[in-house]
Amino acid sequence: MDGFAEQDLGSLSGRRILLIIAGGIAAYKSLDLIRRLRAAGAEVRPIMTAGAQAFVTPLAVGALAADKVFTDLFSREDEQDVGHIRLARDCDLVLVAPVTADLMAKMAHGLADDLASTVLLATDRPVLIAPAMNPVMWAKAPTQRNLMQLKADGIHVVGPGIGEMAEAGERGEGRMSEPAEIAAAAAALLRPAGAGDARRDRPLAGRRAIVTSGPTHEPIDPVRYIANRSSGRQGHAIAAALAELGADVTLVSGPVTLADPAGVTVHHVETAREMLDAVLAALPADIAVMVAAVADWRVDTAAGEKIKKKAGEGAPLLSLTENPDILKTIGHHAQRPAMVVGFAAETQSVLDNGRAKLASKGADLIVANDVSAGTGIMGGPRNQVAILSAAGVEHWPELDKSAVADRLARLIAQRLSPAPGQEASAAQDA
Structure with a gap:
């Protein structure tokens, strides 16, 4: 609020x-x-x-x-x-x-x-x-x-x-x-409701949304994996905020310690490939918000047994291969949702990197933020973001992640055309 x-x-x-x-x-x-x-x-x-x-x-x-x-x-x-x-x-x-x-x-x-x-x-x-x-x-x-x-x-x-x-x-x-x-x-x-406001509280009723959240874990061997510091707080909050506005939400969550949001269908996954499969299975949808901090690389072939340290042999060499780009896949998919939102978690040149993502990923919006050490954003309770679109950039103040989620959900609702059976767009009513 x-x-x-x-x-x-x-x-x-x-x-x-x-x-x-x-x-x-x-x-x-x-x-x-x-x-x-x-x-x-x-x-x-x-x-x-x-x-x-x-x-x-x-x-x-x-x-x-x-x-x-x-x-x-x-x-x-x-x-x-x-x-x-x-x-x-x-x-x-x-x-x-x-x-x-x-x-x-x-x-x-x-x-x-x-x-x-x-x-x-x-x-x-x-x-x-x-x-x-x-x-x-x-x-x-x-x-x-x-x-x-x-x-x-x-x-x-x-x-x-x-x-x-x-x-x-x-x-x-x-x-x-x-x-x-x-x-x-x-x-x-x-505040007294005006014409059309009866559905403003649930402007996404009749819409289907897919949200990804949390990190992915890419196995090295049965006990080790490649990961990042994402907590999933922002993605889970966005899923809850979209549901609160009436959307039928599917949340694809990587490994997190958070409870599943109420009123949301949740699929738990571990790896980037599992996350992509779950997202594709949830299509068609009207909205896709790709919040998850997906690992860019995975080990080419994970070891079937724990890799043992051996005296005099040094560290093992890990051959890495690129993971699928889930945002880009959805942004250019034949069943592309009407609204595709991506996140750009950066430590340098935040806006430039965000603009590059907007151009290459097929997204309508990119939510860019600085996750450098010391900001406390990655894994923390608060966030400060910039919203990039073809129209330019909008800077938001530092907010708790639930407030960012609420604002983003309402922005998505404003930008979407009416769901079937609705008379006027939420953007016209706003």
Whole structure:
């Protein structure tokens, strides 16, 4: 949701926001968030978890919200008319800020053991969450797996950002977005729909997409292989983002430690040749996004047994042969998808090398980035890319990889012509 902080808040006027405040030091930011939402004309009804009350008081929250603060699922007064259902439905948006790792896990698995989690399970309104937690907790596989599940379930996410943590000496990704950015994200979700906007939330409905992700492993012998540092985070995030926009996504994944994105068909492969076979088997498709960091070479003939080191004989000579170029194959294929996107991970002359790929691979877009040592991009949680096309180059700011995925998925939707049965293109509506 990059850029929301620059949008106006007019769509919040007269809207009813159910604000759930979970436990965590970032809960203090909820006070400023309430102030901003009310200044924009929104009504704010707060729910506080037991953990939230350890950081900010219901008295302060209620004073700023000018409304009652709800805290107890089993309140005799509030539940006499099934209050948790009323809270879940009597609003235009459910906003969770901050959302903790614990509450994200409850949401992802459908747990409902307190007022906040029960309301979240019972609501049929849009839900926006603003994560806040220690960087190690945010980066852990269970949290990222829950995040992908929530996105696949239609939950909207703003942040987190990178910055200093409450703990001394802790810095990284996990800092809750600032209240202005969260308010702007809420405003964007509540902006009145115009003509054609009914399908804007799923502009890729009816489309088929193929995404490749992760590295490939090219065997040298039964225990060794040629590989690279790709984590698959960007490719997996793009697959999830395309699915969220309605596409029927096939993800061809090399060896990664990530969970499969929810709502996506996944084929696990090891080598470049296996990846190419899986991609070709997934044709025809409307979209191909070739994100995987495919090894350029493989050993001509892999050894059937472990190559043993022998004193005095020196290192063995490895004869390498070129792997298939999957992007070029798809870009020039007889069943070429309408939109072909490639990635150029470079350490020098990033734009020049990206332009060369655009010309030779048959791609519509090349997403170029600098993966030099020290950038932390290869295998890390964030990315900074340039989008190359026949029209020129567009530089994007540094974003977390899920935000890059969301922006790229929407760019793809804008550039595609309508799917069968749709009346106008997403690009015309944008």
